[in-house]
Amino acid sequence: MIDTHLSLLIVVLPLLAAPLVAILPSGRFAWGVSSVVAAATFVLAWMQLVNVSTGNIISYELGGWAPPWGIEYRIDAANALVALIVAGIAAITLPYALRSVEQEIPTRQQPLFYSAFMLCLTGLLGITQTGDIFNVFVFLEISSLSTYALISLGRKRQALTAAYQYLIMGTIGATFFLIGVGLLYAMTGTLNMNDLSQRIPDLVEHRTIQTAFAFIMVGFALKLALFPLHLWLPNAYTYAPSVITVFLASTATKVAVYVMLRVIFTVFGFSVIEDTPTDELFLLLCVAGILIMSFYAINQRDSKRLLAYSSVAQIGYMMLGIGFGSMLGVTATLVHLFNHALMKGALFMAIGAIVYRIGSSRIDDFAGLGKQMPWTFAAIIIGGLSLIGVPGTAGFISKWYLVLAAMEQQNWLIVAVILIGSLMAIVYVWKIIEALYFNTATEQPHTAVKEAPLMLLIPTWVLVLANIYFGLNTELTVGTAETAVKLLLPGAN
């Protein structure tokens, strides 16, 4: 039974858990149930990936209604990889959440916090699983609404304005997507992505189809924080509770990148990117984003905000691959999507562990902490090396494929930008490390600061080790990405 309904269970399990968790009496209990559900979802996502990693496609008809009339879940290697990241990060973040949430969220609100977390997980997984474009909108709003609520639970009052700002921009983005879907439906009479992909090629010259494409692109560029539509992101990441920053930074924007891939390559077809100025526009925005946002990151004084700006720059790397529109480029996008989730997850977890101990994420307050929290410090070093792209870490693999994709098109300017971006990453990662290790506290020395509790350290180190593992063994990431790309770009070379 699990095998046939696998694809649905991945979405339904957290969905059912959400109301259950909300009525549980204590935060600890709610945490237990959420963790079990997240772990189960991870196992299911893993089974799903194994099923499709050879190039199979799973088609699941919801309620037995045959597509294109009913909603279809259509899983290939690309969805399965993204679903695995989302479920995996959730399964690793939840053990971390217990101590961090106990400190940051009032006891009374904890069951509701986990409930919203489960809803967010449902939404993100739903987006990856579904093969129906309107369904994407519904799941997008499920995840977005719960995300707004989760961000607003941050300790500082700026969390409220950050959540509000994200709500306004996120809703505009989602509504743009909705307009695009409506126009597509008006032209084709279908919402099934696979069905759309067969009907659109005949209509691609039509103005309405092109308008729909533009609306969907802008809508999702807002959601995935493509420079210069990233304005909501730095505040949201900075002021959200530590756990939520970890989860969002590693999943939310990744899922939006996946939708972009799916819409461009499956729904509209590979040629849309060459027939329209999309590729040039993406390359231009990505190059600007990588350089300007890395520069912003260097100038930040708050570690969470620094990493948030670095995230926007990294989104630029992911979108570069789409801008190339080649098989290597999209492979690089998928690989970086996976690897960036690991490195940012590890870094935000380590910063969260410091925040847990000293209650501040300002770099000036970090002085000398590296010696008192050696394990957390080591996690930041390895995570940082991965972010820079040092060989032996996951970050190197993504950069390697990106550079290969750029060289394939003899685009030396982009190669230079990727390398300059990495150099700038050295500067901003060094800024945190310098404060942690080489600066000595001037005002109040943190003599009493202890190493972070094991409940925070173990999940952090799981991700840190994953960064090294996927830097050495690329079978899962690159292998799956290559299978996915063959399905996304049939006929390309």
Add this chain to the structure above:
Amino acid sequence: MDFIIGHYNYWLVIIIMMAGFYTVISQGNLVKKIAGLNIFQVSVFMLYISIGNVKDGAAPIIEQGVELYSNPLPHVLILTAIVVGVATTALGLALVVRIKEAYGSIEEDDIHNQDHSL
């Protein structure tokens, strides 16, 4: 002329959409921003309902002697979108209440100044 009058509902959609969008961008008052967002979303509901209309089609309720119906699917889709819009509005207004409690103001400039004068 026919083009303009024949598509009057689409023109309305565009006008309402831009009015809502402009309100979101230009207003500094957080409640007015939410109202603008609502107007923006309503224009999309109208767009969908316009798309569903079939020329000379009856309302999509099965009746004897009626052959041609309008397309009911966009109506169903937009019901979902309306629900999402209501939820967004509710959450947005709830955030405004919390912001008012925390800052004592719902004017964007005020809030901005308070955070930066610290």
